[in-house]
Amino acid sequence: MKSHRILISGAGIAGLALARCLQQLGIEHVIIEKNNQSNPSSSGIALPFNALQALRKMGLAEKILESAHQVNEIIYAKKNGRIISRASLLEAPLNQDKFVAMRRSKLHQILLDGIESHIHFGTTIQSAHSNDEGVDITCSNATLSGQYDAVVSAEGIHSTLRDQCFPNENSLLDHNISNWRFVIESPNHGLQPTYMLAQTELFLTYPIDTNSLYCYAHVYDDTEKFKNGSPQAHLRNLFGDFGGKVSSILDRLGDQPVICSRLRSVRNPCYAKGRIVFVGDAGSACSPLLQQGAASAFEDALCFAEQCHKHDMDTAILGYQKIRAPRVEWVVKTSDDPIKKMKMMANPVGASIRNMMIRRKGPLNVQGWKQLAID
Numbered sequence: 001m002k003s004h005r006i007l008i009s010g011a012g013i014a015g016l017a018l019a020r021c022l023q024q025l026g027i028e029h030v031i032i033e034k035n036n037q038s039n040p041s042s043s044g045i046a047l048p049f050n051a052l053q054a055l056r057k058m059g060l061a062e063k064i065l066e067s068a069h070q071v072n073e074i075i076y077a078k079k080n081g082r083i084i085s086r087a088s089l090l091e092a093p094l095n096q097d098k099f100v101a102m103r104r105s106k107l108h109q110i111l112l113d114g115i116e117s118h119i120h121f122g123t124t125i126q127s128a129h130s131n132d133e134g135v136d137i138t139c140s141n142a143t144l145s146g147q148y149d150a151v152v153s154a155e156g157i158h159s160t161l162r163d164q165c166f167p168n169e170n171s172l173l174d175h176n177i178s179n180w181r182f183v184i185e186s187p188n189h190g191l192q193p194t195y196m197l198a199q200t201e202l203f204l205t206y207p208i209d210t211n212s213l214y215c216y217a218h219v220y221d222d223t224e225k226f227k228n229g230s231p232q233a234h235l236r237n238l239f240g241d242f243g244g245k246v247s248s249i250l251d252r253l254g255d256q257p258v259i260c261s262r263l264r265s266v267r268n269p270c271y272a273k274g275r276i277v278f279v280g281d282a283g284s285a286c287s288p289l290l291q292q293g294a295a296s297a298f299e300d301a302l303c304f305a306e307q308c309h310k311h312d313m314d315t316a317i318l319g320y321q322k323i324r325a326p327r328v329e330w331v332v333k334t335s336d337d338p339i340k341k342m343k344m345m346a347n348p349v350g351a352s353i354r355n356m357m358i359r360r361k362g363p364l365n366v367q368g369w370k371q372l373a374i375d
Helices: 015-023 047-055 061-067 106-110 160-165 230-239 246-253 294-310 313-340 343-345 350-359 362-372
Strands: 003-008 027-034 046-047 068-073 073-078 085-089 099-103 119-121 125-130 135-139 146-148 150-153 172-183 193-195 202-209 212-220 259-266 275-276
Touching: 003 015, 003 146, 015 027, 015 106, 015 294, 027 150, 046 047, 046 202, 046 212, 046 294, 047 099, 047 294, 047 313, 061 099, 061 230, 073 125, 073 135, 073 362, 085 350, 099 202, 119 202, 125 160, 125 275, 135 150, 150 160, 150 313, 160 275, 172 230, 172 246, 202 246, 212 343, 230 246, 230 313, 246 294, 259 313, 275 343, 294 313, 294 350, 313 343, 313 362, 343 350, 350 362
Parallel strands: 003 027, 003 150, 027 119, 073 193, 150 275
Antiparallel strands: 046 099, 068 099, 073 085, 125 135, 135 146, 172 212, 172 259, 193 202, 202 212
């Protein structure tokens, strides 16, 4: 085992996963978080089979399954509820592990358990300079300043370290899509994940337990006309005529909190610059089509920790990039390519062709998961 000292910037899902992996391998690390306390999102999160596989390697799968809801099927339907395509998640090659969903706060708490007391909250990196020996860091908490063998950005899509390392080549790509996320109570809903499609509008209901649904909606919006105003009102205006449970969900929404944002991706996936390393969304944020945000973060954490355990730091970083790049870049391309064609769906002919392809080949995300399972 090599002796390393690593600073992790960010105590979200990616940073906590990496801290746990390093802890398991006995690798010295420090974790900092800019917020003054742990403050996870109130939304839900879907964890496909490869996320569960990674969590098993981290020793957390059983705890996750105690709090998560297993799903067995994916359904794509038109806005009126008429099914376009459906696919089982219990058949090969997708039956390698379970597909589950849960409240994001529960996942965060499981990752946080046993680590929270070691996190330096309210702490940011003020400067970072990579050299042949490591990274010289100045922190807002002066006691943490100094040299580390590596610094890992787990800062999410708005990583300041990524902006510093790649100032001219890795700005975020705006897909011209406004989206909304929320969790709502729906007693005894009896649903499997259902994607309801109009032209550029999509409304997803994803069960996170027997009485609750994680809802995600988006629409093509190149003028950002939905940037301001009430997100609840926008949802009702855009999706109020959808069938299934959508209209009843929106009737019950009231003033319940809704997270609204623009769909953005990291323009070019990145892995490292010198001794500064990127994991999770900091290096490869993309569309949620394949629901790989958490899964990729877990796989990044496992891979980087294992390479650090086996090698000197420079070799570990090279190994991390070599191993992760093919899979990460495939995920990003496969997730983002359909989103880049979203404008075409504003034409009814484009939407009709999309539906025909889904009917013939199956749900878009299931197509991608099958390829991931084979690889």
